[in-house]
Structures are given as C-alpha cells and as structure tokens.
Amino acid sequence: MRLLTLALWRRIIPCFMLVAVIILFWRHQYPLPADANALLWFSRLDPILLLAEWRSTGVLPGWFWLPFVMIAITLAGGRLFCGWLCPLGGLLAQLPRRYSRLQSIPWLYSSRYAWLLFTLMLLLAGSNWPVFLTPFHLLSEELFRLWKGTVPWLLAGILLSGIFIYPRFWCNHICPTGLLLAAMARWRSGRLVVDSVCSHCGVCTKVCPTHSLQIMAGLVAEDCMVCGRCWQACPQEALTWQSRAVKKADDYSSAGLSRRQFFKGGFAVFVAGAGWPLLQPSSAPAVLRPPGAVAEEEFLARCSRCSRCVKVCPSQCLIPMPIEAGITAFLTPSIIPRQAKCELCLLCQEVCPTMAIESVPLQQVKIGLAILDERRCLVWAEKKLCLLCREQCPVHAIEADEYNRPYVNNKLCVGCGGCENGCPLKQAAIVVRPI
Numbered sequence: 001m002r003l004l005t006l007a008l009w010r011r012i013i014p015c016f017m018l019v020a021v022i023i024l025f026w027r028h029q030y031p032l033p034a035d036a037n038a039l040l041w042f043s044r045l046d047p048i049l050l051l052a053e054w055r056s057t058g059v060l061p062g063w064f065w066l067p068f069v070m071i072a073i074t075l076a077g078g079r080l081f082c083g084w085l086c087p088l089g090g091l092l093a094q095l096p097r098r099y100s101r102l103q104s105i106p107w108l109y110s111s112r113y114a115w116l117l118f119t120l121m122l123l124l125a126g127s128n129w130p131v132f133l134t135p136f137h138l139l140s141e142e143l144f145r146l147w148k149g150t151v152p153w154l155l156a157g158i159l160l161s162g163i164f165i166y167p168r169f170w171c172n173h174i175c176p177t178g179l180l181l182a183a184m185a186r187w188r189s190g191r192l193v194v195d196s197v198c199s200h201c202g203v204c205t206k207v208c209p210t211h212s213l214q215i216m217a218g219l220v221a222e223d224c225m226v227c228g229r230c231w232q233a234c235p236q237e238a239l240t241w242q243s244r245a246v247k248k249a250d251d252y253s254s255a256g257l258s259r260r261q262f263f264k265g266g267f268a269v270f271v272a273g274a275g276w277p278l279l280q281p282s283s284a285p286a287v288l289r290p291p292g293a294v295a296e297e298e299f300l301a302r303c304s305r306c307s308r309c310v311k312v313c314p315s316q317c318l319i320p321m322p323i324e325a326g327i328t329a330f331l332t333p334s335i336i337p338r339q340a341k342c343e344l345c346l347l348c349q350e351v352c353p354t355m356a357i358e359s360v361p362l363q364q365v366k367i368g369l370a371i372l373d374e375r376r377c378l379v380w381a382e383k384k385l386c387l388l389c390r391e392q393c394p395v396h397a398i399e400a401d402e403y404n405r406p407y408v409n410n411k412l413c414v415g416c417g418g419c420e421n422g423c424p425l426k427q428a429a430i431v432v433r434p435i
C-alpha cells in the first residue's frame, strides 16, 4: 500500500507542476488574471534566475529566499526539485524506457560540470542564454511555439533524447539548473544507502530514470532525484534512507571531481573567455523593444527569450526575432508596427521574469520616435486628404499645421507604432525608429 502510494504521488506531483505551468502560460493574455503571475513565482524557485538577476541589477531581489529554500532542500535531501517539482522533469519522467538503447556516454558525463561552469561564466559575463535553458523559461518559449502552431524543436529534441538515450539525459547533461543542483547535492546530508543484504541483481539500476548507475558503473550520489523507484524495485529491500553521518561503504557514493574533470572545467573557462566576444552584439540592431525595455545592450543580456511578453501582448505587435537577426538577438521580442501597434497596456512589464522589461509608468514610456517622410506623405507630397496616422495616435503626438499637413510632436510621441500601422501606403511614410 505504501509503495503504491509513492508511485501514485510520483506521477501526481510532477504532472501537477507540468499542467500548472501549461495552464498558467496559456492564461498569459489580456486582461492578465492575478493567478497567471504564479508562473513568475514558480520561475523564481530557480537559483540560476537569481544569479541572472543579481548579475544584471547588482542587488539581491526581495524574493532571493525562494531559491535558497530550494538550495536548502537540495543540501538536505538531494535533487528533490528535479525529481518532484520541475515541470520539464515531470514530462520526462513519463517517457517510456523500452527504447532507451544507449548505456553510457562517459566523455559527455565527465565533462558536464565543465558545461555548467561555462554556462555560469556566460551568465556572470552578461548573457541570459543559460536562463533560456532552464525548465520554466524553456517550457514557456516552447509552449509559445505550440500556441503559434509551430514545431517546438527544442522540446521535441529533449523528448527524443529522453526516449532514445535515457529519460533524464537533458537534466543530467544540459540543464544548468539540474547541473547546479547536482553539484550541490554532492554535499547533501540525507541519502539512500545500500545495505549489505544487496545481492547486486541490478534491478535498481534498470529502473533509475537518471541512468547514472549504468553510466558510471556505480551509484552516483548527486544525480539521485529521490524518486524512490530503486527503493520500490529492490527485491532485497536493501535500500534505506539515512543521514550522511551513517554513510556506509556501499552507499550511493559520489565520484569526486577528478583532476581530469577539473582540467576540463579549466578548459571550459578558457573557451568561454575566448568565445564570449562572439556572443556580444557587434552593433545594437535597430529594432523596437517592448515598453519599459532597458537599454538595448543590457536588454540583449537580460532577456531569457521566454516569450511570455509575446504571448501576453493583446495586439500581437511583438514577435520573437528570427535567427537572421543574429544569435544575440535571436528570439528576443521586438515590436513590428506594421503588424500591430503597441496598446501600451504594459502587461509585458508584469510578466517579464528577468527585468529585461522594467516596470515603468506610462508617462515615462518611450519605445521610439515617429519619423515622417514628407516626400512620400500623401498630404505633404500629393496634397491629398489623409491624416490616418493622426487618428491612430493614442497620445495625440501627430499634429497638423494650418494646411492640415501632419507633423510629429517629439515630446508627446511614445513610439507605439499606431501612426506607422495606420499609414495607408504600402511602405509607410511615417515609421517609428528606436531611440
């Protein structure tokens, strides 16, 4: 009965987290329901996001205690977050294991902490790409793709790796959050230990979703996600939960960070240092960012490409930038006025988890500045009646002279794009430029 209950909870809790994240993301729409912001708070459980925010603002945010709760749990009992609370992990845990063919990738396994070091270096050097790889942000972006009816390539790849390599391949090799918690779990106090009654039948290694047992041909402490499958499966009931103080020779002992791993880590630091300039924007692209966005270079550093702002935008004036915009701008949100104007609802400020879009009062919003090309304007050039741009402007920044010719009041213009959107010409005679 006790075993049945554990198996049930193992499905219910991760599935609940996954479904909750999906529902909360779907509820990112105008008007934003109060509970939709729970996604923001879930995201804040992640120590990687805390590191990113601390790097970009220089101060610890008021919610800093949340990831510290997660760290305390990890130090107490291991990767409980990965095993029980991570929504992506919840999805991966449901994958079938019968197609899992690959037994070990030792070189990949031994270099994973070098990868973690690399991602942390990127983060501290001012890039939020590692945040994109964390579960809450990655899921948001991929759910956005699904919502738009396009293929979530990355999620599909993660699922395929889970089916054909092993379920938690992504969590143990790529996910910065998983790797950081694994590194911390090396010092956890509570752990499963193997009793002397163990007959070495190998059943526990077969059911372990982290596959760590096969990879290292031994029991690897930090990857244990405390799912309890081995405990359930052991015919000898040889596994028990004990504190570090009573650690036995046969327990899930950590393979210490070897000298080779250490040097690989050092090499990663070197590569990161050399490769970092390639990830820097050579010049800021001339695009319009959401209202409240920080300065362009800092925006590129802070944005985690989660697409939550794009999803919540009621007018759908925001789009994630395509790869043609360059690797640094890829997937960052930009306003396309010809598609729609910004309604200045400022919901994007509320949902942005990384402070790439800051909370700025409406009076201080300045997305860009409208520039009128008088040589092509129907009123100026052809003396026709038009002024559609003026009709579309919500802040009355388009004024008209005594001949009814439009001109832009730069002081009033916020750059919402209404004028550019309203211009009847195929190529608008008035365009909003970033400032």
Ligand code: SF4
Pocket (backbone or CB within 6 Å): 302, 303, 304, 305, 306, 307, 308, 309, 310, 332, 333, 351, 352, 353, 354, 355, 356, 357
């Ligand atoms: S700017 Fe948009 S895509 Fe970037 S982190 Fe904020 S909400 Fe996510």
